[in-house]
Structure formats: structure tokens, C-alpha cells
Amino acid sequence: MATIIDVAKKAGVGIATVSRVINHSGYVKKETREKVEQVISEIGFVSNEIAKSMALQKNNLVAFLLPNSTHLFFGELLNSVEKELYQRGYMLMLCNSSERIEKEIIYVEMLKKSRVDGLIMLTNNNIEPFIEKQFPIVSFDRRFEDVPCVSSDNYQGGVMAARYLLDNGCHKFMFIGDDAQGEHTSVNTEVSKRRKGFIEELRRQGIHHVINIEYPLGDYNYIPETVYQSVIDHPEVDGIFANNDNIAAEVVKHLEDQGRKVPKDVKVIGFDGGRGGYRLNKTITSISQDPDAIAIALVESVVSRINGNKVNDKIIPVNFATGETA
Amino acid sequence: MATIIDVAKKAGVGIATVSRVINHSGYVKKETREKVEQVISEIGFVSNEIAKSMALQKNNLVAFLLPNSTHLFFGELLNSVEKELYQRGYMLMLCNSSERIEKEIIYVEMLKKSRVDGLIMLTNNNIEPFIEKQFPIVSFDRRFEDVPCVSSDNYQGGVMAARYLLDNGCHKFMFIGDDAQGEHTSVNTEVSKRRKGFIEELRRQGIHHVINIEYPLGDYNYIPETVYQSVIDHPEVDGIFANNDNIAAEVVKHLEDQGRKVPKDVKVIGFDGGRGGYRLNKTITSISQDPDAIAIALVESVVSRINGNKVNDKIIPVNFATGETA
């Protein structure tokens, strides 16, 4: 591959001049510029980005750490984050952690190794001890001390679900979620506020008994049988709020298998947006997160951190997405 | 950040020795190694990857160019590709092209700029004029001259769909797909073989009339109304093969809205694996692509090309995924 030196020689100028031409920086006489540009296109010179990164101590790469890209919402978020980074001249390095902390740590190390300029992370692990606060890190839906956090307004989402179910005549309520979002975890995820908002709003409206189903978060695709059993064991329940659309869908299916009518007998609300899946039968009523707005907030924050600025936490509004299950 | 020079000074050795220690290369006396290692952990030295890339002319990054990460199959493939690259010591740079050729070209340029070592691409655009064959490029489901191609056995998938529908008593057949996968396109996609296998197998079995619905490929999420109209306009059709599960799901929904029973009156087979979506009602019968196997083939090929080897095209078997729509 041709280098800047080859160009300089052939154009009969110094390498600094070539650099000025390709970066449109500093003063270059018109004829000189034209000469250089001609040589560049003649020999098909393309400047080497590694060398550039080396000199500038910056490589315009941001890593995005998330559990996987197979879940619809993650895929959407990933898509939006990449788009938004690209807009700002950054490329995205993807890390599917599968929730494995070893892999997460390796990507956190990428920052120290100057492999990436910044890191956006979405994790349920206790990665806190491994992150160094001076680096440009932004987290989604999870608070770490001194790390800016972007999250959906999960609490308000819970409130919205509670109100909708109440307004539509439900009397007995159930919440279903995995324990990484529960009250019994040491991990401080924003997502736990879905439950909190739901339960607290019901309490404010005079409902003090909510059946709270919590199961261990393993693989994101796995929902234990006991969850469905709990649903079946509580035929009195007529209003269910599930932690995400996947759970909601499975619960609806199990209810219908039992001969219950959704939403007539039981109303079910999910979380994420109800955009998911093939609408073979009905769409899920859901609290909708906005992947674009979240991505913009995440990218703005991380770029701002890269540029050495302090940034604040951001909370992104959620919407009620009308569907056919509540 | 501390550098190798700081370590060398503090340990009272040369930088070459430090390099040997951190890379476990060459001979280093035990005591020297220990001394160096101690200093490294004392000052928390981490070696700079950009500098390493610079010296080695290699950065262990592979770009993956695909239309988006929101479609289930793409998300799955992306997930598997990242995992597989990671296994082999490469990181993944993601490019969601949204099918825009300008963006694709920019990522092809990443190769010239030494930004990435290799490129895996999934595109329907006519990017051929922009790719230089000497670079490590591998394509999925699309043939370019002198570029290794990995694809599912689309033809066989079409054959399987045809046989299943025939074996299960269908008489009037329809194929539905977008035109980037059709016969009327100049672009040579492997996916067009789904249609080809389906129609040719039917012909071999004596069926010469297949209704062939082709619509323009725009946004991957968009299916024109005319497609559904065509379905409705052909009430005699009792066996439909759709180019992917999304189309299949929408077609099923429209059929059921018309009061047709699926699979009793009409059988519908999709493509991708029927894994998608929330199973609110029924799963889609589908020809299943194997994202893991595809990812392994893609990554093996690209790494092999990076190492300067020639690689052959690979065709990955598909499976019949039993579902509830056929």
C-alpha cells in the first residue's frame, strides 16, 4: 500500500504538505494542493487509519456491550446506536456478552488498551469493581457510581400499566419478572423500577395486594415452568404486568391454552413496545421503549465523555402501546 | 498511561525484554521475567493495542456489513458471527447498511485504510465495482466474482417446501418473494434459488403452473398491500411458499382474516426457521437456516483469507422446521 511518503516523493513535496492536503488543514497553495491530489488519485493512495490513530491517540471506535443481539429490543437498540454513532463519525465494535462477566471485563479492558475510545454497556452483572471511572463509559438501565446512566422511564412505565389495568376494571393484579430486576437482588438495575412503579401506583390507588412472581434470570430466552404454574394457580388474577413482551406473550399463550380469554377475562401488558414477532394472532399491549431516543442519549453521552465533558443521567419517556392483550 | 518504556526503566531492562515478557515470546531469564511482571502489576501497565496494530500491521478486527440488526434472522446471525470471531481472537465492527450503497462503500474502504483486517458482507446492492478482490472479503448469500460466498442451501430449501406441500395434498401453488431475490433482477443473489428450487421441483413433479408473486424490495419491513391482494385474488391456492417467515406470518394473518383456515385450507411455509416472534397463536412452518453453522463458515473463510489462503464457496444445509401453518 502506498504511503504518504510515496505521495510526497512523487509530488515533489514534503509529507507534512500531503498530510495538510488530505486533512484539509493548514495552508496549502492551490497549485500544490492540486498536484498532490492528482498524485493521490494516480497512485490510489488511501491514508492508513491505524497510523492516524497512533498519532492522534484516538481511533473513533466505541464498543457496545450487550447481552445479545437476538432479542428484538436489543437488536433494535443496537441498530439505532450504530446509526447514531456513524452520524458522529464513530464506528461500533460489538460485544455480545451472553451475560458472561469474563467477556464483559475483556471489553472494559479495551478502553485501557486504547482499542476503543468509549464504551456503552448494558449488563446485569456486578462489573462495577472492574470499571475505571476516568474512562468514557455510559450505561443503559443500570446505575454505577460515577458512570452516567441512560434509561427508559421504567417507573412511569409501571405506573402506566397499573393505571390502565385499573381503569379497565381489573381487580386482582400480578407482576411477573426475573430477579435481576427484582427487589431481592443486590444489583441496582433501573429495570426493577417497572415493578416498583406498578406496585406503588396500585398501592396509591388502594390496592395493597399484588402477586409478585420473580424467577432467576438465566438465559434471556428461558422462562421457568413455575411461572406459568403460578399464573394457573391464581385464576382470580385479571390484570398482569410482565417485565417484557416475551414473558407477556408466553403468559397469554398459557392463559389461552387454559381456556381463559385475553383480554376479556385477563388483561396482560408487556414491556418493550409490542413491536415484536410475527403478528399471527394479536399484538401485545405494552409499555413502549423508544430505541432511537435511547440511542441518541447514549451516543451523545459517550461522545461527550470522550471529549472530556461531564454528563448527567438521562431518563427517556416511555409510551403506552395499544395492543390486543389488554 | 504507562508505556513499555516506563516499565523498562523501572525494571532496569530494555524495552525488548518487556515486549518479550508481555508476549511470552523469545527467551527471558526467570528472574528478569519476574521483575518485569512485578513492575507491570505495580504500575498497572496495559499494552497499547493501537501501537501493536501499527507494528504488526494487523488489528484483529473484522467488519460485518448487513442491512440491519432488527430482523430476527440477522440478529441471530450477527450474534453467532460475533461469538465465532471472538473465539478466534477477532473483534467485530458492525455496519448496518440499511441497504444504502454509500454506507457499504465506506466500510469496504475500511479494508484499504487498514481499519479492519477482513470484511463479511450481506448485501443486495451492486457493490461489485467497489470491491478489490485482493482483500479478505467473504459474502453471504450473494455471489461476486472472486469473492468466496457462504450460503444456505436455498435451492434445496425450495425443493423441501415443494415436496412437503405436495406430500400433504396441495394442488395449487404460490410463491411470494421480493424482487431482489427474483428472476427479474440483475443481482445474483443466492436467495433467488428458494424460488427456483420450489418451482423446479414442482415442475419435476408435473406441476407447471405456479403463481409467482414478486414485489420490490424496499425496507425489509415493508410488504406491499398488493401482495395480500394477490393472495386473496387466488382462493384456489392451497400451498404457499414465502421467501421468509415475516412474509409467511403476514400472509397467514391475512388468510385467517378472510376466514380461511391455516393449515387446513391453505398451507403456508416460510423461510428462516420459524423461531421468530412471540408465539401467541401458532408457530410458522419454515425452512430453517442455521445461524451458527453459517457463522462458523463465514468466520472460517474470512480468517482463512486474512491468513492469505484461498477458500472455496460453502453451502450450508437447511432443515425443515415443523410448525403449525403447514
Place this chain on the structure above:
DNA sequence: TTGTAAGCGTTATCAC
């Protein structure tokens, strides 16, 4: 306006 030269932080060759 332009060129020389000193970084940027590694690896690798080659003496010692």
C-alpha cells in the same frame, strides 16, 4: 506556504 524532524507505543532484527 512548505519541509524537517520529533513524536505516538509497539515489534523485531541484530549485535553483543
Place this chain on the structure above:
DNA sequence: GTGATAACGCTTACAA
């Protein structure tokens, strides 16, 4: 075994 030193290809003072 080990240490100078020359790449790697660029940016950017600083000098001219």
C-alpha cells in the same frame, strides 16, 4: 539472554 535501534505511517510543532 538481553538491549539498542530501526521500522510501522501518520500528525504537528518549529524552522525556514
